Amino acid sequence: MSQWDLRALETFSAVVQAGGVGKAARALGRPKATLSRQIRELEQSLGVRLFERGARDLRPTAEGRLLHERTRAALHDLGEARQLLLDGSARPRGPLRVSAPVLLSNLFLGRLAADFTARHPEVRLEIAAEDRPVDLVEEGYDVAIRVNPDPAADLVGRLFARDELLVVAPAGWRRPPADDAEPHRVPAVVNTATAPAAVWRCVGPEGELLVEAEPRLRLSSLLMVRDAVLAGAGVAQLPLSLVHGDLASGRLQSWGQAPDRTVELWALHHSRRLASLKIAAFIDFICDAFPDRTLTAAEGLEKA
Incomplete structure (x- = not known):
């Protein structure tokens, strides 16, 4: 058998994914003995052990994991190409x-x-x-x-x-005067996944506004940040896609777009x-x- 026998590699990949020879044999509809023989021959051809054989399970060795990781994508592509040739179709599957x-x-x-x-x-x-x-x-x-x-x-x-990143505030909050040289300090709700910024810059119809965000809440989910702003906890930087409906209904207001946050x-x-x-x-x-x-x-x- 050649060192890189395709059928043996496909058998090896199926056994790894199934977690055992018996499960792979049932999935492939092939005899268990045939799969075991192909695995042994592949190990002999490569000169390494591909599995640790326990009493109840079959786990890939470090060499086995490496072989699986390096050949999985290629075997998948070959299988897809083979199927297209067999049925003569060109459909996504x-x-x-x-x-x-x-x-x-x-x-x-x-x-x-x-x-x-x-x-x-x-x-x-x-x-x-x-x-x-x-x-x-x-x-x-x-x-x-x-x-x-x-x-x-x-x-x-x-x-x-x-998408657009906006500085949004609860309905009824007064927007600070625009075009002031000094930032306006405002309670804020911030997302823990983004790096904190001392000053938020936003541009709206009223002009440019600098906001010094004073974190009152730190939340890991943008959905939680939006809900906290709706509850009146502070202003926040949120994407338009998330607050589009709240802005249209008047539950939130936009103080402007963050022009430097594409x-x-x-x-x-x-x-x-x-x-x-x-x-x-x-x-x-x-x-x-x-x-x-x-x-x-x-x-x-x-x-x-």
């Missing part, structure tokens, strides 16, 4: 894992995910809401949605929406892998959901 920010997920992605799977029923979409920079290859994600991503040579994608949302995939049909379909879909590239809760969901 298979599992699609997406990492997305929590706020965007809460506001938009439930409805959009349902619409996407209705259009592409052969895609098994999974969206993980998390505010962290995931590693697409190491963690098995196909797409990452990121806010103001750092330029990265290993990621490519498309900008699908922009908000861009990108859908990214790994540059070392060709975008598969399902990745391309998802990125096209989310871009089409916001044709004017404006991210507001009401407009975004209506157009989706």
Whole structure:
């Protein structure tokens, strides 16, 4: 057997993902003895042990984990290409894992995910809401949605929406006079996930305003920050997409936009892998959901 026998590698990957030879055999519909033999032959060919064999479980060794991490994406792409050739179709299909920010997920992605799977029923979409920079290859994600991503040579994608950051205040609070040289000290609700700033600059119809934010509350969720402002705890910097309805109803007021705080949302995939049909379909879909590239809760969901 050659060192990199494709069937043996596919068997190895299936055993790792299933957590055992028996489970993998049932999932693949192949004899357990055949899978065990292929694993042994692969270990002999590579000259390393790929599994620690316990009484009840089968765990990959350090070499086994490395092999799985380095071949998982390639095996997935080969499997997808094989299926397209077998059925002669060019339809998006298979599992699609997406990492997305929590706020965007809460506001938009439930409805959009349902619409996407209705259009592409052969895609098994999974969206993980998390505010962290995931590693697409190491963690098995196909797409990452990121806010103001750092330029990265290993990621490519498309900008699908922009948002505005506003300084918002409870209804009835008086906006300090604009164009004063000195900042106005105001009680504030701040998000613990962002670096604190001593002075907030905002620009509205009344002119430019400098706000010295005096933190009264520190909250880790922007939804909690909004609710605290609605309850009268202080002013806050919040995205328009989150407070669009509250501003329209008069429950909150905007003191102006933060002109130096741009908000861009990108859908990214790994540059070392060709975008598969399902990745391309998802990125096209989310871009089409916001044709004017404006991210507001009401407009975004209506157009989706």
